[in-house]
Amino acid sequence: xxxxxxxQKEIEDRLAELPGWSLDGDRLTCSYRLPSHFAATAMxxxxxxxxxxLDHHSxxxxxxxxxxxxxxxxxxxxxxxxxDFELAQRVAALAPGHGAQ
Numbered sequence: 383x384x385x386x387x388x389x390q391k392e393i394e395d396r397l398a399e400l401p402g403w404s405l406d407g408d409r410l411t412c413s414y415r416l417p418s419h420f421a422a423t424a425m426x427x428x429x430x431x432x433x434x435x436l437d438h439h440s441x442x443x444x445x446x447x448x449x450x451x452x453x454x455x456x457x458x459x460x461x462x463x464x465x466d467f468e469l470a471q472r473v474a475a476l477a478p479g480h481g482a483q
Contacts, residue, residue: 384457384458385455385457385458385463385464385465386458386463386464387455387458387459387461387462387463388461388462388463388464388467393405393462396467397410400412400467400470400471400474401474402414402474403470403474405462406452408454408460408461408462409452409453409454409462410451410452410453410454410462410466410467410470411450411451411452411453412450412451412470412473412474413448413449413450413451414448414449414450414477415447415448416447416448416449416477417447418447419446419447421447422444422445422446422447422448422449423444425449425476425477426442426444426449428476429442429449429451429473429476430442432469432472432473432476433469436465436468436469436472438453438455438465438466438468438469439453440452440453440469441453451470451473453466453469453470454466
């Protein structure tokens with residue numbers, strides 16, 4: 383089944399429901415600040431599990447106490463799709479109170 387790109391309006395509407403997430407060019411992005419490097423590393427492992435479950439993977443960067451994600455859908459020509467928002471929502475649910483920046 384083909385995945386269709388979302389319109390700019392659909393993206394804006396969906397982002398309004400995801401605090402801390404934004405559109406940077408053609409990618410959804412977000413960064414989280416955690417209390418320690420260990421906590422940030424643990425979050426990366428949890429995100430990796432979600433990505434495997436969804437069979438949809440972001441660019442994921444681990445800093446000292448930060449985790450940053452950037453995602454779009456390669457099979458839709460690098461556009462933002464429903465798959466990207468599904469991943470973003472699952473990640474946001476993993477990190478309540480961890481300060482999406």
